[in-house]
Amino acid sequence: MKFLLPVAIAAIGVGALSIPPATAERAVPIPTVVSDVPPTPGLATAVLAGGCFWGMEAVFERVKGVKSVVSGYAGGTRQTATYDQVSTERTGHAEAIRITYDPRVVSYGTLLRLYFSVAHDPTQVNGQYPDSGPSYRSAIFPQNPSQALTARRYIAQLTRAKAFPKPIATKVETGAFYPAEAYHQDFARRNPSHPYIMRWDRPKVAAAKAAYPGLVG
Template identity: 75%
Template sequence: MNGAGLALAAAGLVATALMVGRADAERAVPIPAARMDVPAAPGLQTAVFAGGCFWGMEAVFEHVKGVRAVTAGYAGGTAATATYDQVSTETTGHAEAIRVRYDPRQVSYATLLRVYFSVAHDPTQVNRQGPDSGPSYRSAIFPQTPAQATVARAYIAQLASARAWARPIATRVEQGRFFPAEAHHQDFFDRNPSHPYIVAWDKPKVAAFRTGFPSLVQ
């Protein structure tokens, strides 16, 4: 095949991949609510989740009622390596992650977990998410309290028993600090609505959240 033919074939493969990714992301996976939850506490609480590119994760959770702020960043590695260029080498131990500040009087930790597993990412993919591959795109929860760790592990076990997915859940419960990402990664979805990646992979996630969890949309 000549150069032009190879280019056309590659473009076709990319287009097909984007269409498949969009179709998958437009559906909320029907999963049960968690049987266990973190008791509500006064003031805003923090949750940290990793599940692929932080642009889409951030966008989904910014639409959840009761969420006050979402920050894109890195978790699992050290402060010295918490930069996009270093994390992209896949050698730092970091995962692209988001920090969610939420009001437990309006939304519980278990509800955030349900959104995380159902529409924010695919918890069955190992060290990848959609078109992105490597351990920085892994599915991981970073509990901020012992109660969050207990609830997260219990919910993973509950979902595994429910067999909501054909493949095993790959989500890990890890320890690690969260470090905010560079300024240009914050609110990327809202600032770049026509970006090809946002259109193909992240807008469908937000649409799936809106249709799958209408009572949670703010």
């Protein structure tokens, strides 16, 4: 959402943005994960980056088995984990979400399937339309070796299956996660009529519900 600050977007109508049709109105049909992380007792954490964290949060907070979703920054340092600094595109951070979930209800591989098929376009490099810059890159930040292995194997599986018309740009990275400012948290839920949410994120949520009716509510 860097192309217009939140306050500026809220002051204009959707039509005034003069932007092309959304690209995430339907989920991309992709295969399930062949090699998944085995379920374990207790809650688990996943950290995913795929464009503006408002939309990523809006999709994953509706997933059955997900307990909480926090918007934040991953890949840089604690000192630079603020929206103003990350927006300079010089901190190394990506806008990301931290998902806390019950792996006995929804697996890490299932979260990755949603991530690749509907939450964002994994073929876009250093951006996620309409936002551009490395802070909007497609990246997975595994929280343990099993997640890292599953992520790499799934990217290879989707590549072999030619699931997308262009190469997958998603990188598997390392780095800590830092929560974003309070005004970013639950943004789509708190601001359902916000022009950015209506234009770019509501179609993603609708597509997720249509493609995964038993998983996304």
